[in-house]
Amino acid sequence: MEPQTDTRTGAAPEPAAALAAGQVSRWTRLSAGFTGGLGVVVLLLALVPVAMGATLVQDLTTLLILVLMATMWNALAGYGGLVSVGLQAYIGLGAYATVWFSLQGVDPYWGMVLATLFCAVVALPLSFLVLRFRGAQFAIGTWVVAEAIGIYVGLDNQLGAGTGISLVQLDSYATSTREHITYWLTLALTTFFSVIVFMLLRGRLGASLQAIRDDEQAAASVGVRVVSAKRILFILASAGCGAAGAMTAANILFVQPTAIFSVNYSAFMIFMVLVGGIGTFEGPIVGAVILYFIQQQFGNDGTWYLIGLGAVAILFAVFLPRGLWGLLEERTGLRFMPLGYRVRRRARELR
Amino acid sequence: MLVATGVRRDFGALAALDGVDLRIDAGDAVGIVGPNGAGKTTLLNVLAGTILPSAGSVSFKGQDVTRARADARARMGIGRAHQIPRPFGGMTVFENCFVGASTGGGLRRRAAYERCLTVLEMSGLAELADRRADTLGLLERKRLELARALATNPELLLLDEIGAGLTDAESAQLVTLIQELNRRDGIAVVWIEHIVHVLVQVVERLVCMVSGRVLADGEPKAVLADKRVVDAYLGSAAA
Ligand SMILES: Nc1ncnc2c1ncn2[C@@H]1O[C@H](COP(=O)(O)OP(=O)(O)OP(=O)(O)O)[C@@H](O)[C@H]1O
Numbered sequence: 001m002e003p004q005t006d007t008r009t010g011a012a013p014e015p016a017a018a019l020a021a022g023q024v025s026r027w028t029r030l031s032a033g034f035t036g037g038l039g040v041v042v043l044l045l046a047l048v049p050v051a052m053g054a055t056l057v058q059d060l061t062t063l064l065i066l067v068l069m070a071t072m073w074n075a076l077a078g079y080g081g082l083v084s085v086g087l088q089a090y091i092g093l094g095a096y097a098t099v100w101f102s103l104q105g106v107d108p109y110w111g112m113v114l115a116t117l118f119c120a121v122v123a124l125p126l127s128f129l130v131l132r133f134r135g136a137q138f139a140i141g142t143w144v145v146a147e148a149i150g151i152y153v154g155l156d157n158q159l160g161a162g163t164g165i166s167l168v169q170l171d172s173y174a175t176s177t178r179e180h181i182t183y184w185l186t187l188a189l190t191t192f193f194s195v196i197v198f199m200l201l202r203g204r205l206g207a208s209l210q211a212i213r214d215d216e217q218a219a220a221s222v223g224v225r226v227v228s229a230k231r232i233l234f235i236l237a238s239a240g241c242g243a244a245g246a247m248t249a250a251n252i253l254f255v256q257p258t259a260i261f262s263v264n265y266s267a268f269m270i271f272m273v274l275v276g277g278i279g280t281f282e283g284p285i286v287g288a289v290i291l292y293f294i295q296q297q298f299g300n301d302g303t304w305y306l307i308g309l310g311a312v313a314i315l316f317a318v319f320l321p322r323g324l325w326g327l328l329e330e331r332t333g334l335r336f337m338p339l340g341y342r343v344r345r346r347a348r349e350l351r
Numbered sequence: 352m353l354v355a356t357g358v359r360r361d362f363g364a365l366a367a368l369d370g371v372d373l374r375i376d377a378g379d380a381v382g383i384v385g386p387n388g389a390g391k392t393t394l395l396n397v398l399a400g401t402i403l404p405s406a407g408s409v410s411f412k413g414q415d416v417t418r419a420r421a422d423a424r425a426r427m428g429i430g431r432a433h434q435i436p437r438p439f440g441g442m443t444v445f446e447n448c449f450v451g452a453s454t455g456g457g458l459r460r461r462a463a464y465e466r467c468l469t470v471l472e473m474s475g476l477a478e479l480a481d482r483r484a485d486t487l488g489l490l491e492r493k494r495l496e497l498a499r500a501l502a503t504n505p506e507l508l509l510l511d512e513i514g515a516g517l518t519d520a521e522s523a524q525l526v527t528l529i530q531e532l533n534r535r536d537g538i539a540v541v542w543i544e545h546i547v548h549v550l551v552q553v554v555e556r557l558v559c560m561v562s563g564r565v566l567a568d569g570e571p572k573a574v575l576a577d578k579r580v581v582d583a584y585l586g587s588a589a590a
């Protein structure tokens with residue numbers, strides 16, 4: 001390791017021979033294997049439409065959308081400390097932007113990609129509004145914004161107003177082709193956003209974001225640009241949820257304002273992340289799989305169903321705050337993703 | 352290097368700082384003493400940018416920073432250890448320092464690693480590098496405050512009661528460390544501490560604050576002998 005150069009003061013570097021006795025590692029054999037394994041899973045998933053039937057393809061599309069939503073909510077809350085109850089704003093906007101682009105004659109699949117970008121663009125100015133808020137204020141503030149956008153979209157007759165609108169443009173594809181493309185695009189977007197989150201967390205910004213989550217004022221006191229770090233994360237999560245909304249439109253072929261802007265999406269995201277493990281990369285995936293099976297079993301709606309989900313999420317928050325994956329990591333002492341830093345102490349005389 | 356002029360800070364009807372003037376030059380070692388509630392921490396908050404003054408101005412390295420945000424000041428070279436430790440609980444001890452080195456210190460990855468390992472070794476936390484910070488005890492948290500501030504590579508170090516609760520041997524170590532940082536590395540130090548006999552081993556200047564004002568500022572012996580200081584602070588604290 002090269003000696004540390006003191007860029008600002010020009011003061012002599014510490015006598016490293018006596019002091020810096022360690023080595024910082026990030027990859028372990030386990031994390032390399034696990035990360036590689038995830039890569040293989042993605043490749044296998046890409047082959048599913050070729051090998052398997054239509055039902056599985058559709059089911060997996062639904063599951064992947066849940067994974068994407070959970071990953072985005074976790075990035076925001078679990079790594080940035082920004083607990084939002086309003087990400088459905090971007091789910092709805094992503095879906096409706098897809099419809100709008102299709103109405104303009106854009107191929108609907110390109111429309112989905114554009115809708116994702118559109119959500120990032122919308123999130124930028126909105127971030128100046130909502131990032132003024134902290135804690136519960138932020139949660140409620142984002143919800144209010146989501147409701148407002150939902151109401152506004154529901155007034156647009158061109159977009160079907162309150163009754164909703166079908167994504168008829170997808171009819172130009174044969175059913176199985178459509179299902180396959182929808183699946184592949186969902187897989188691509190979910191993978192894309194997961195990789196972005198992974199790289200973000202591994203980078204310097206990841207450490208800064210976790211610092212903000214743990215203590216915003218202390219983070220500022222060591223030099224973290226608090227607001228811009230939050231903004232980057234907020235825009236990323238908005239774009240990711242926009243993609244999830246666009247793919248939802250493609251998956252169910254119909255969007256209706258109260259459904260697609262429903263706060264239920266926030267309930268689902270919170271459930272998946274709290275149960276799977278907030279602040280872990282893998283937790284949201286675990287939570288998404290669990291929610292998926294619950295939805296298969298008990299349907300997707302109804303007051304009691306939602307109350308049940310909420311109750312379970314609260315129980316987890318109180319009794320198992322790091323979720324199932326956090327429990328696994330705690331019990332085994334293992335880290336499966338190379339997101340942290342490990343220090344190996346080195347014998348002093350080695351330098 | 353740091354000049355505070357006429358600094359005032361009101362909390363409602365209370366004037367926590369009531370017209371403070373303070374000048375710190377490069378390489379200075381200045382102690383601040385004063386009874387509880389004198390406004391010492393509030394002064395540090397104003398200098399670090401954690402809170403803004405109600406009136407008065409602060410400049411650092413010739414630049415007016417009165418309204419500059421705390422993170423900007425940290426990047427300019429002000430490091431700060433909090434009286435009540437504020438670790439990043441969900442991160443390891445090493446990662447706590449890494450945040451400081453990579454943002455406030457502006458160091459690239461390799462250099463940041465080296466910096467963190469160095470400051471952890473210096474502050475006696477090397478063994479605990481991989482521990483989650485929320486599992487640390489109070490004294491270890493205080494060390495982490497110091498280590499994390501040092502990781503930002505500061506030119507001015509603001510320390511708030513990092514020596515409270517130490518054994519004699521531990522405070523002797525701390526004195527040696529702060530002396531080294533000040534004399535060898537040339538870091539200016541402002542150190543708030545109630546344990547005056549520890550403080551005077553390090554500082555060349557002592558400031559006594561009472562009720563938001565600077566009561567005395569000068570050579571430690573002279574300040575400690577000052578009748579007003581004895582009456583307002585030393586008498587009550589019996590230090
Ligand atoms: N955020 C705040 N809101 C209201 N009052 C405050 C705030 N911070 C400090 N004060 C008040 O300002 C006064 C000065 O407090 P400060 O913490 O600066 O004292 P101190 O000299 O550091 O005392 P100690 O030796 O106990 O740490 C106290 O009366 C305190 O109650």
Ligand SMILES: [Mg+2]
Binds near residue numbers: 392393511
């Ligand atoms: Mg104080």
